[in-house]
Amino acid sequence: MSLSTDAIATDGPRAGWRAWAALTVLMLPVLLVSMDNTILNFALPAIARELEPTSAEQLWIIDAYSLMLAGLLVTAGSFGDRIGRRKMLLFGAVGFMLVSIAAAFAPTAEWLIAARAAMGVFGATLMPSTMSLLRSTFRHRGQRRIAIAAWSGAFAAGGALGPVVGGFLIEHFPWQSVFLLAVPMVALMLIGAPIFIVESRDPNPGPIDGWGILLSMLALAPLAYGIKELAVTGWPGAIGIVAGLVFGWLFVRRQLRIPHPMLDMALFRRRKFSGSLAVNLCCVMAYIGFLYFVSQHLQMIAGLSPMEAGLALIPGAVCSIVAGFVVTPFASRFSAAIVVPICLAIGAAGLVLVAFAGAGDVWMLVVAFVVMGGGAAAAQTVSGELIISSAPAHRAGAASAISETAYEFGAVLGTSILGGILTAWYRTALVIPEGVPQNLAGHARETLAGAMNAAEQLGGTAGGALAEAAAAAFDGGITVTSLIGAALLVIACVVSATTLGSSRTVASR
Template sequence: MADNPSLHRHDTTDPITPSTTTSARSSKSEPTTPSSTTPPTGSATTPPPRAGRRAWLGLAALMLPVLLVSIDNTVLSFAIPQLSQALSPTASQLLWIVDIYPLMLAGLLVTMGTLGDRVGRRRLLLIGATGFGAVSVYAAFAGDASHLIAARALLGLFGATLMPSTLALLRNLFLDDNQRRLAIAIWASAFSAGSALGPIVGGWLLEHFWWGSIFLINVPVLVVLLVVAPFLLPESRNPGSVRLDPVSVVLSVVSMLPFVFGIKKLASSGISTLGVASLLLGVVLGVVFVRRQVRSRTPLLEVGLFKNRVFSASVLANFMAIFSISGLIFFVSQYLQLVLDLSPMEAGLYLLPGAAATVVMGLAAVVLARVAPIWLLIPTGLLLATAGYLLGTTLTGSSSVGVIVVIFVLVGGGAGLAETLTNDAILASVPPERAGAASGISETAYELGASLGVAILGSVLAAVYRTRLELPAGLDPAVADQAQQTLGGAVSAADGLPAGQADALLEAARSAFAHGVDLTSAIGAVLAFLTAVSIGIALRSAQRATRRAGLVEV
């Protein structure tokens, strides 16, 4: 990038381009010392060996878990209406069902990357795939919301073993620079393919089977991985990896859970002792975690990286890009099915243009970065998301589906542009030997953005829905309580009511939900806009500082 504010370092590491950095969201996937089982990469006179057919088949195997994790991030949103009616979760439980998975991922990615370095990446991948498959069966047949939340938490735990292992193994399969770049680009395409396939696959399954089928599709794919991986993937580990700190591992997870719970509680019940206490507990535990990392000689999270302004700004932009699109998917999928009364398959097809826009803008970032600076391009992506959210403030109970399509295209395209460039900036802004830690932080920001996008915007939506819902007179108290929890609960409650009363309840519920979407969209627009402005200023300032110092830019 001609205008990247990162400093050029005189080393032999290949520059990281936007087309490959999306795949770099893994924690500590790059060993700091040569793996005991990794072939030598060649010298100045001897080029590294080129990969053969077995390595490319191994790449296909490594794409399987990536595809599943990506599909799982989008397919659940389309099952919310059905599982809401089947399990009758409260508003708080519904949010936990959605975001406990990315929360566990975010808390454990760095830990699992370090663990794979020590015990073996292929071994950890196989353990994670086995656990992910078994828990998928548990989730599919969960009898109530509590069991589904527990299953989703376990899916997050085992899912955290998959991403670091796949990228680390890929780097050991492809030692030639050109082949490795191509392999990483292909591997990264599984993310985009999963996001695009999630709504379609989920929609088809939900039209033909019950909501649990979205979890069962994981099983046959993981069985294939477990069969072929031992033959196609060589084991590798890093004998020089750092010692795991159990206290830091625990703190990295438990600091997030009370923080998010506090947000949900305050949004759902207003100011309460439990909500405030949970929020403060999360903040205190987070501070304790950070202080421990600062003092440790072998930190789980390298906090010192945040002293670099380019790095910090890019991590924030990465977080906000995913925050925007995750929060949007959560309520748009419900709006399409429960307000506009579309089938799951139809809803998935209408969101496909937005998923495609994410892919297209991510690829376009490679070309755009050659002619424009990232301090302009990254805020532009966030401003596109802002425009999408502003359009979302116009939604009513009878809005056209075309409006939803445009909203999702704007937010998805903006997120694709910003995220691709932020990943590049994150890795380019740190020394090569710290790229593994940087990529771990990038992945954590991604998962935290996904979780908090649902937690914060979803909590606001739930709160507005309850306060704006005007129930028709004469409802049974149990029916009224069910309708007040979620829009899905109102639709389910209406099924057992007389026609006139059912129509009145549905109209009131859909109107209240639309009001919630309007306010949620306004908050999303403000957050995206403020982030765009602050990121633009920070990156521009860093570029000017680089020029004043007389250093060469990347």
């Protein structure tokens, strides 16, 4: 096997102990934001029982956060380059904490959706800052690989630990506690960031591109909204997709013409950069889609308590963290075009296991998550480092924002498309047994939680039959979505094998 061209790149100066302390602080917002992508999966049944959202509102409670993040990440990254990335990080942390408190006291589903959207606004200021600060802190290539492995591990672990922490909190406290978790994490960040993190910004940022900012928001937000609606309501969502693509074309056109673009479009001509983005998008989509259905299956079908269901995912969470560090020495020695496809193939095997073995065995789901989570996390560690190293240092914030947009769009697509397909399959496959009143049948057709609540209210033979029918319909949808997730990782395998082996020179650091 040939050595990776990245492995022989010139190293910068090595960082000292303060840099590793800064890394610890930077992992806090990564954990916080990624946990918020999945922590509601386990709180959702409790929220559904109290606030009684419709199936569309239930998806919006999860997706409003990711949609706002996706729409604002590029803008936030550009502002961080200008005003200072540490300053942007602290601003976002305070705002995130305040709106999390507001979400904890939501009296209605609509209030909670609005609060989740506001959390996404402030979350957008956190993620690009962490990655760009990490780059400015670690200039030695070997150290940066380790730091990015830790960053990727924190992101993967946050996504996996969200249900674990959520399960613990829901078992011992009201569902509002999942939002109050942000308070102590932000407090630690506000203490550590001024001490250990050195401010960085673009020394020559150029003028603020107001039209570019507007066009980026008009492109990303409608596109994400349209994708979500397409999965739930069908063709009406195409309007948002078309609008997003039109504004996206106008945004790209403007960035190519102005002398100081907020987003360097030349980055996308780098095969490694674009290929790594595609890998991250597919990995996150499959990962979040898995957590969306497994959290519901473990609680509402397997009958585990929230805490027990969370504990079942701990082996996968640990494997997701460890995999990033295990793959680092291989990424230093061998081409990414070899390492990443192998990792993705391992991840796809985990999803295929779910599809063909069925979701009925809890231990099989645990093993599948270990295999899938480990493979996806290892692939993202390598591809994430390639994204960082491909961008010029003075555009680190904007490049990081592109990377985070891929992550967040993956989260949106994981819940919206895979979740929408699962919901559509469930509704089509569900056969309402005889003896179920019309009003309870309506609730059962909406969501799995609605069906299980209806079965509990009905009781007796009819209630048991409804619960069995709902479980069969939902697990049939799991088989379909698992195969789709596996197909996504196979596509990512092909993309990584054909793009990440490029011998293009790494951009200056």
